[in-house]
Amino acid sequence: MRLQILGCWAAAPNSKHRTTSQVLEVNGHLLLLDCAEATQITLRQHRIKFTRIHHIFISHLHGDHVLGLVGLIMTFRMLNRAKPLHIYGPKGIKNFVCSQLKSLSAYTDYPLIFKELERNAPEVIFEDNKLKVTTIPLKHRIYANGYLFEEAPKDRKLLLSKVLNYNIDKAYFNSIKKGKDILLDSGVCIKNEELTEDPPPPKRYAFCTDTAYYPPIAEQLKKIGTIDVLYHEATFLNSHEHLCIPTGHSTAQQAGKIAKAAAVKQLILGHYSTRYGHLQAFIDESQIEFENTHLAIDGKVFEW
Ligand SMILES: [Zn+2]
Numbered sequence: 001m002r003l004q005i006l007g008c009w010a011a012a013p014n015s016k017h018r019t020t021s022q023v024l025e026v027n028g029h030l031l032l033l034d035c036a037e038a039t040q041i042t043l044r045q046h047r048i049k050f051t052r053i054h055h056i057f058i059s060h061l062h063g064d065h066v067l068g069l070v071g072l073i074m075t076f077r078m079l080n081r082a083k084p085l086h087i088y089g090p091k092g093i094k095n096f097v098c099s100q101l102k103s104l105s106a107y108t109d110y111p112l113i114f115k116e117l118e119r120n121a122p123e124v125i126f127e128d129n130k131l132k133v134t135t136i137p138l139k140h141r142i143y144a145n146g147y148l149f150e151e152a153p154k155d156r157k158l159l160l161s162k163v164l165n166y167n168i169d170k171a172y173f174n175s176i177k178k179g180k181d182i183l184l185d186s187g188v189c190i191k192n193e194e195l196t197e198d199p200p201p202p203k204r205y206a207f208c209t210d211t212a213y214y215p216p217i218a219e220q221l222k223k224i225g226t227i228d229v230l231y232h233e234a235t236f237l238n239s240h241e242h243l244c245i246p247t248g249h250s251t252a253q254q255a256g257k258i259a260k261a262a263a264v265k266q267l268i269l270g271h272y273s274t275r276y277g278h279l280q281a282f283i284d285e286s287q288i289e290f291e292n293t294h295l296a297i298d299g300k301v302f303e304w
């Protein structure tokens with residue numbers, strides 16, 4: 001998986017800071033996660049091809065996560081896009097997009113397909129042979145979801161020396177990789193476990209913004225299995241913890257607590273309030289709970 005942070009600051013963009021947007025590459029899919037103001041400019045700055053984006057996942061209907069969406073949709077039309085664009089987000093997102101297009105007497109020549117979310121329990125909203133996407137209910141001032149992106153399970157690994165030992169024809173290799181046993185001409189059945197080993201576990205990325213400290217996030221992630229990378233918002237430092245509940249946000253230490261409880265491999269912090277001059281304290285406070293903490297920075301790439 002390859003994650004590029006396009007913007008990772010809270011509230012409003014300025015000349016140095018962009019608000020939330022990311023691109024995630026998984027097995028050939030290029031997914032856009034949130035679409036803050038100026039996202040189309042940031043995409044161009046990082047030379048990300050617009051034609052590769054077919055799925056956009058919106059966490060919630062706050063301006064710092066969604067104000068770039070209609071502009072991007074209109075630019076797609078100017079670029080003569082023909083392929084459908086799938087948009088996943090809270091109930092109301094369709095009206096948010098369509099009412100703006102209508103007000104501007106604008107339209108698209110390509111299909112816009114909305115999947116509006118309103119459940120408060122995790123649900124699978126996309127699945128193909130490369131990727132599965134599940135919602136992660138969050139606790140914010142308004143209805144919000146995180147998203148879990150999981151690679152589809154891989155085929156079992158063929159133990160070539162074993163297979164050749166039994167003189168098994170190549171034509172059977174695919175079914176062996178899918179877990180089938182093999183019946184030899186002699187009538188002897190060879191169990192699949194003897195011919196294959198487990199594939200590497202599917203890679204997983206959990207994107208969680210915006211949210212107050214909410215332990216059910218960790219409970220959900222822990223049940224699923226090992227999460228390689230968790231992005232968790234950290235709007236505040238402990239000195240402003242009293243602002244978390246009224247605003248529906250978290251501190252860096254609370255993000256670290258969620259990472260520890262979910263037993264993830266790596267934590268990325270983001271959605272920083274611009275009131276703070278430097279970010280080292282976010283790492284320090286998160287590491288009270290969880291050592292392997294990293295900072296999102298606009299433009300930074302994470303690969304795993
Ligand atoms: Zn926000």
Ligand SMILES: [Zn+2]
Pocket residue numbers: 060062140210
């Ligand atoms: Zn918000």
